[in-house]
Amino acid sequence: MSCGDYEGLIALRVGGDLPREDEGRLDGHLAGCSACRQFAQELQECQNALMRWRSEVPDSDLMENVRRNVLARIEEGQEAIGRWRLQLPIFRLPLRFAAGIAIATLLVGSLWLTRHRRPPGREVQLPSRQSAASPSLGVPGPRRETQTRVIAQAQTAPKRKVRLTASAPGDSRAGQPEPVDIMEKLDTSLQPLRIELQTADPNIRIIWFVPKRSE
Amino acid sequence: MRAGIAALTAIDNNHPGSADLEQRLLARAKAGDSEAFEILMVRYQHQVLGTALRLLGNQEDACDAAQEVFFRFYKYRYTLQPSRGISAWLYRITLNVCRDLLRRRRGGSEVSLDEKRSEGGFAPVSSQDLERKLALSEDRRILQDALATLPEKARMALVLRDLQGLETSEVARILGVSEVTVRSHISIARVRIKKYRDRILGRRS
Numbered sequence: 396m397s398c399g400d401y402e403g404l405i406a407l408r409v410g411g412d413l414p415r416e417d418e419g420r421l422d423g424h425l426a427g428c429s430a431c432r433q434f435a436q437e438l439q440e441c442q443n444a445l446m447r448w449r450s451e452v453p454d455s456d457l458m459e460n461v462r463r464n465v466l467a468r469i470e471e472g473q474e475a476i477g478r479w480r481l482q483l484p485i486f487r488l489p490l491r492f493a494a495g496i497a498i499a500t501l502l503v504g505s506l507w508l509t510r511h512r513r514p515p516g517r518e519v520q521l522p523s524r525q526s527a528a529s530p531s532l533g534v535p536g537p538r539r540e541t542q543t544r545v546i547a548q549a550q551t552a553p554k555r556k557v558r559l560t561a562s563a564p565g566d567s568r569a570g571q572p573e574p575v576d577i578m579e580k581l582d583t584s585l586q587p588l589r590i591e592l593q594t595a596d597p598n599i600r601i602i603w604f605v606p607k608r609s610e
Numbered sequence: 611m612r613a614g615i616a617a618l619t620a621i622d623n624n625h626p627g628s629a630d631l632e633q634r635l636l637a638r639a640k641a642g643d644s645e646a647f648e649i650l651m652v653r654y655q656h657q658v659l660g661t662a663l664r665l666l667g668n669q670e671d672a673c674d675a676a677q678e679v680f681f682r683f684y685k686y687r688y689t690l691q692p693s694r695g696i697s698a699w700l701y702r703i704t705l706n707v708c709r710d711l712l713r714r715r716r717g718g719s720e721v722s723l724d725e726k727r728s729e730g731g732f733a734p735v736s737s738q739d740l741e742r743k744l745a746l747s748e749d750r751r752i753l754q755d756a757l758a759t760l761p762e763k764a765r766m767a768l769v770l771r772d773l774q775g776l777e778t779s780e781v782a783r784i785l786g787v788s789e790v791t792v793r794s795h796i797s798i799a800r801v802r803i804k805k806y807r808d809r810i811l812g813r814r815s
Contacts, residue, residue: 402801403794403797403798403801404797406797406800406801406804407796407797410771410772410800412771412793412797437804438800438801438804441800441803441804441807442772442800444753444807445753445773445803447746448664448749448773451732451733452660452733453655453656453659453660453663453731454731454733457659457669457731458655458659461659461673462648462652464677465651465677465680465681465684466644466648468681469647469684
C-alpha cells in the first residue's frame, strides 16, 4: 500500500472510526513514514476544528423565530381546514347548496321507494301458473289442474308482511278475487322471503327478496 | 407553559424517563395538543436547525428548511412510530429537505457562495478574547466552504458523524446504507476538508 492508501485509514483513526483489524497495519506504516505522521497531525488539527464547530449551538433568537413561524403556519392551515369543512370538498358548494342537494336526494329516494309500495286494494294481475308454487314461499302449490292466478300485494308495514291472495280463473268473482289471508300458512322460518312479480311483458319478471326480520 | 418547556428541555436524552416522556408528548401532539407539539419542537430545534445550518451554510435557507421540517413533523405526526425514535425520523426529514433545497438552488439562478453565505446562525462565541472569537468564526467559515465542495452523501455523513455527534451505526440507519459505506464517506470527507483547509490557510500564510 502507498501513502495515499493510508490517508483514508488515518482519516478514520482521527475520528475514532478505524476498525480494530487495521490498527496494527496503520501503526506499522506510521512508524516508518514521517510524511504520513505529518499528515496525521494536520488531519487531527482539522478534526479538532470540526469538534469546536460541533460545540456551537444555533442562535436562540433564530430558533424562536423558527418555532413561531411553524406555529403560525399550523394555525393558518387549521383555519383553512375549518373554512374548507364548511363547504363540500369536491364541488366547493356553499352549505345551502349542499343541504338542498341532500334534501333533493332524500325526496328522490322516498319517491323511488313509494313506487314499489302497493296501496291497499291495488293488485297486480299475474298470469296463471301451472307449476307448483315457488318453494321459497312455502305455500302449498295449487292443484295442477287448477289454473291459479297469484296476486301479490306488497305492504310496507313495519313488519313488511306479504299478503298473498289466490283465486281460480273459473271463479265467478274472477274480476274481483276474494283475498284469502294466508299469512298464517306461510312458512316464516324461510329466509329470505322471495316474491316474484310477472309484469305485463312476459319477458320481464321482477324477483324481490324481502329479508325476514325477527319478531 | 414556559416553565414546562424549560423543565422539559432540561431533560436530556440520557435521562431515564426521557423516552417515556417523549412518547407521552407525541401521543398528546397526535391528539391535537399544540402545546405538546411545541415542547417537542423545543426539544429538537438544536438538532434540526443545527443540521440545516451546517448542510446549507446560510441562515435564511436553514430557517426555511427547519420550518419545513417541523411543519412536516406536524403534518405526518400520526405516521410516526414512537418505538423507532423521533430523532432519527427528524434527521431523515432534515436531510431530505436540505437536499431538495440545495437542488433547487443549483437548478435556479446561480448564486455565488459569497452572496448566500451569512454569519452562520450560530450563537456568538462567549470568549472575551476578540482574537479567539475571530479565529473561531473564520475557522467555521472555512469549514463551511469546505463542506460545500463535498459530494452530497459524504457531506451528509460527515455532518451527522462529526458535527452532530452521531454514532456510525446511527448514521448508517439514517442514510439507509451500511456502516462500511458510512466509514468510506467520512474518510473521503475528512481528507478533502483537510486538503481544502490547508489550501486556504496555506494561501493566507
